[in-house]
Amino acid sequence: AAQPALRGNVVAKVRTFDRAAMSAILRTLEARFPRQHDRSHAMLRCMVHLASFCGLRFGEIVGLKAEHVRFDRGVIEVRNSLTSYDELKGPKTAAGVRDVPLPDHLAAHLRDWIARWQYADERGLLFRVGTPEAPTILRSTNFHQAHWRPLLRRAGLSVEGDQLHFHALRHFAASWWIMNGLPLTDTASLMGHSKVDMTLSVYAHAMTGTTARSAALQGMSQSLLIEARNAVIEHRPVAHAA
Numbered sequence: 001a002a003q004p005a006l007r008g009n010v011v012a013k014v015r016t017f018d019r020a021a022m023s024a025i026l027r028t029l030e031a032r033f034p035r036q037h038d039r040s041h042a043m044l045r046c047m048v049h050l051a052s053f054c055g056l057r058f059g060e061i062v063g064l065k066a067e068h069v070r071f072d073r074g075v076i077e078v079r080n081s082l083t084s085y086d087e088l089k090g091p092k093t094a095a096g097v098r099d100v101p102l103p104d105h106l107a108a109h110l111r112d113w114i115a116r117w118q119y120a121d122e123r124g125l126l127f128r129v130g131t132p133e134a135p136t137i138l139r140s141t142n143f144h145q146a147h148w149r150p151l152l153r154r155a156g157l158s159v160e161g162d163q164l165h166f167h168a169l170r171h172f173a174a175s176w177w178i179m180n181g182l183p184l185t186d187t188a189s190l191m192g193h194s195k196v197d198m199t200l201s202v203y204a205h206a207m208t209g210t211t212a213r214s215a216a217l218q219g220m221s222q223s224l225l226i227e228a229r230n231a232v233i234e235h236r237p238v239a240h241a242a
Contacts, residue, residue, distance in 0.1 A: 015164060016171035019224075021157055022052065026228030028155040039117045043127055043138075044147045046109050050076070051169035053221050054100045055177075055191050057081065058166055062138050063088055065124040069110050075099040078192065086137040088123060095194040103221035140166075174203050180220050 017025065029048055032041040050056045054076055056064070063082035070077055078098050080088050091097055102110075110126075119128045119135035128135035129142075148166050152158045170191075177187050188199040 016168045016175060017157075017164065019176075019227075021155075022172055022176075023224065023228040023231055024155040024157060025151065026052075026225060027231075028151060030229065033150060033154060040147065042109070042113055042117050044151065046106075046113050047127065047143075047147075048151070048169060049103075049106045049109060051166065052173055052176075053103050053106055053217070055170050055173035056100070057170060058140055058143070059083065062125070062127050064126050066114055066118065066126055067124055069102070069114075069126070070099075071102070071107055071111065073099075074102050074107070076102050082125070082137065084137075084139065088125075091192060093192075093194045095189070096192040098189060098192050100190050101217045103218055105221055105225055174199070176220060176224075177216070178203055180216055182216050 029045050047061050050061050059081035060078055063080040068077035068079055078100060082088055118126055119132050121128050121135045127138055129138045130136035149163060152163055174187055174191055184199060185196055188196045191199060193199045
């Protein structure tokens with residue numbers, strides 16, 4: 001059940017993936033689905049990694065511009081979010097403007113995407129669908145139906161009547177950072193939370209020690225990727241009480 005949060009607020013249950021399920025998702029992502037186009041496979045892989053390793057929301061991912069992938073600095077500059085009406089807007093709060101460390105493996109995926117698959121969008125948006133001549137928005141409903149749910153099924157994580165939303169990857173990222181020692185203040189900053197209280201009330205279950213943010217994220221990324229490629233583990237979605 002939901003737990004009372006700080007200052008009397010009630011926070012809804014946070015549902016996400018455990019480590020074994022996340023490992024299964026990443027392992028499944030390595031191979032293209034039958035009849036899946038190479039471009040669709042590359043896009044799905046980039047988007048899942050942006051959510052699970054960088055904590056980006058779906059709107060922030062489809063609103064990401066190539067110029068904000070700063071390979072020279074090793075960060076993703078979160079500056080925009082794309083609405084369902086294809087409108088590019090800034091974050092709702094000042095805290096939403098943030099720089100998130102870019103793990104090396106994800107930088108490689110994004111370099112490949114930009115070089116081979118990005119459509120020439122007039123706003124410089126990375127992830128567009130349609131055709132090269134007429135790129136258009138990737139809508140959340142279409143993404144879930146055509147890409148996300150098939151991924152869950154192939155990873156053995158599709159439960160009848162209970163398929164976790166893509167947003168669960170963002171919850172995994174925050175919990176994973178905290179469990180691996182990233183300070184709560186850094187986690188709040190990377191998530192775009194305006195108050196640490198919000199992060200604490202939602203992810204208190206994952207609290208642990210401290211470490212440096214960039215080094216921690218790089219180590220976490222490599223550890224989970226190695227496990228995803230090599231381990232064969234029974235897995236199931238889990239619920240975490242806030």
